[in-house]
Amino acid sequence: MESLPKEETLQLRLRHYGPSCKLFFKESPIKIVRAEGQYMYDEQGNQYLDCINNVAHVGHCHPTVVKACTEQMSVLNTNSRFLHDNLVTYAKRLTATLPERLSVCYFVNSGSEANDLALRLARTYTGNYDVVVMDNGYHGHVSSLIDISPYKFNHTGGEGQKPFVHLVPVPDVYRGLYRENVPDVGKKYAMEVKHTIDGARRRGRKIAAFIHESLQSCGGQIIPPPGYLREVYKHTREAGAVCIADEVQVGFGRVGSHFWAFQAVGDEACPDIVSMGKPIGNGHPMSAVITTPEIAEAFGATGMEYFNTFGGNPVSCAIGLAVMDVIDKEDLMGNASRVGNYLMEGFRKLGEKHSIIGDVRGLGFFIGIDLVKDKRSREPATAEAQHIIYRMKERFILLSTDGPHRNVLKLKGPMCFNTKDADRVLVNLDQVLTEIEAASSNNRLEQLPYQKDVHSKRSGPVFTGSRTLSHDALFGNIKRPSDNDSDDEEAKRQKSWAGVD
Numbered sequence: 001m002e003s004l005p006k007e008e009t010l011q012l013r014l015r016h017y018g019p020s021c022k023l024f025f026k027e028s029p030i031k032i033v034r035a036e037g038q039y040m041y042d043e044q045g046n047q048y049l050d051c052i053n054n055v056a057h058v059g060h061c062h063p064t065v066v067k068a069c070t071e072q073m074s075v076l077n078t079n080s081r082f083l084h085d086n087l088v089t090y091a092k093r094l095t096a097t098l099p100e101r102l103s104v105c106y107f108v109n110s111g112s113e114a115n116d117l118a119l120r121l122a123r124t125y126t127g128n129y130d131v132v133v134m135d136n137g138y139h140g141h142v143s144s145l146i147d148i149s150p151y152k153f154n155h156t157g158g159e160g161q162k163p164f165v166h167l168v169p170v171p172d173v174y175r176g177l178y179r180e181n182v183p184d185v186g187k188k189y190a191m192e193v194k195h196t197i198d199g200a201r202r203r204g205r206k207i208a209a210f211i212h213e214s215l216q217s218c219g220g221q222i223i224p225p226p227g228y229l230r231e232v233y234k235h236t237r238e239a240g241a242v243c244i245a246d247e248v249q250v251g252f253g254r255v256g257s258h259f260w261a262f263q264a265v266g267d268e269a270c271p272d273i274v275s276m277g278k279p280i281g282n283g284h285p286m287s288a289v290i291t292t293p294e295i296a297e298a299f300g301a302t303g304m305e306y307f308n309t310f311g312g313n314p315v316s317c318a319i320g321l322a323v324m325d326v327i328d329k330e331d332l333m334g335n336a337s338r339v340g341n342y343l344m345e346g347f348r349k350l351g352e353k354h355s356i357i358g359d360v361r362g363l364g365f366f367i368g369i370d371l372v373k374d375k376r377s378r379e380p381a382t383a384e385a386q387h388i389i390y391r392m393k394e395r396f397i398l399l400s401t402d403g404p405h406r407n408v409l410k411l412k413g414p415m416c417f418n419t420k421d422a423d424r425v426l427v428n429l430d431q432v433l434t435e436i437e438a439a440s441s442n443n444r445l446e447q448l449p450y451q452k453d454v455h456s457k458r459s460g461p462v463f464t465g466s467r468t469l470s471h472d473a474l475f476g477n478i479k480r481p482s483d484n485d486s487d488d489e490e491a492k493r494q495k496s497w498a499g500v501d
Helices: 006-016 063-073 085-095 111-126 185-202 228-238 261-265 293-300 314-329 332-353 382-394 419-441 469-475 483-498
Strands: 032-036 039-042 047-050 104-108 130-134 165-168 207-213 242-246 273-276 287-291 357-363 366-371 400-402 408-411
Touching (some): 047 419, 063 314, 085 287, 085 314, 104 111, 104 293, 111 242, 111 287, 130 185, 165 185, 185 228, 228 261, 261 357, 314 332, 332 357, 366 382, 382 419
Parallel strands (some): 130 207, 207 242
Antiparallel strands (some): 273 287, 357 366
16 A cells, blocks of 8 residues: 655655644654554554544544445535535434524535634624634634634744634633632633623624634643533623534534533533534545524625535535444444543543543543643643653554643544553553653653654554453453443444444
8 A cells, every 4th residue: 555665755745745734753753554443554564543533533444434435426426506415414414413493504624614604604693703712722724713713823823812802711620710629610710701701892892703612622622611601602692792612623422422512511502603524524524514594594695605616515415424324323422431431430540540640531532631740730741741642652552642731642533442442542551651750750751762663564553452460450440331232332333344234
């Protein structure tokens, strides 16, 4: 599958691809040539466990999705100005996962395009322009979204906060303004939103929308506290603005308990606009915006046609339907809950042994591990986090970091991740944390050989995932998801991959 030597591929990329487009592991980048399920393979045949790719939602190259794509592509692909059953069937099925008032779809091609359209809808409907956003939020890479993404505009290369953007604190109960021991912490964070909106209005600003990631991802895997979203939506609507839930990173059942993350944390709060992307097509470039009939009608009443060349084409809609089929057939929401809870319990157990783990948080298979130099001060362990992801990569496990301090290990891989994969992560992370902590205590962190490429040419991973004595010693008292149930579900998935009914 490799047509060029790795070094030549790298040199051609450096010569012909934009330098602002970064590589994972720039000191020793990986050349991936194929993938299947939750595993990726390099040009030497080494298998990597993918813990970070939330785009390949139901698993890399899932045969059901591949089949739907190729079959429809061989018959017809055209734009949405023609009638086609795939578009209306998909729209009906997608809206059925949402509260009844959210019933009108627009199909587009990326999360950025979806959020840009969501802004247009909000501004058109309200007649206002300003936007309230969470600090550290990220909503996309186009100009309109860089302007409302503190994760970008407040960092290197950013132009800073524009007058029409109003920042509110992240509802982070571990590092934020109000922490876990504060009573009614959700309401207190929501009052910060009200104060911000009220202050902006006193200055003559007119608010069009509050936009938020349902679970903040780039900001550090933040889970908002109970009561927060319901109160924020109330304050937003009292100001004549609309509520936009950005589900691009976390939608389609990733939280396990619900199909959409806002449903899991919102106490029955319902947004006015929902944007979705990344997992929607399992790697195929597609996205969507869903809103109310009232907002859609106001957008249409301007007289300006909205047309998207590729949005809602028959191939994309066939793929979207196939992804939803797999989520249902393989019980991937249930799997996210079972495996995600198992992982978080394992990480918390590691936290009892390793002082570098300050906090473990998440829902389903959306997990963050906040690394600290000191549990009392909660000083971010940024350098240590970078060493950890390189050392895990050398063990053929792909992790990454995020958050404003780049100290939060994040896990949000394919939803077919199983308990054997979880064991593999837990055992290897325990070993790496032991190494990192020993080096830190001796002031030798910078001497760790994390930048060296130690990969062999063998085809298997360093750790195969079998339960070992070290695992049992560490995690033996953690209740695993029922092995029989898990094995049954895994067998079903394996049959699905093999094309067996």
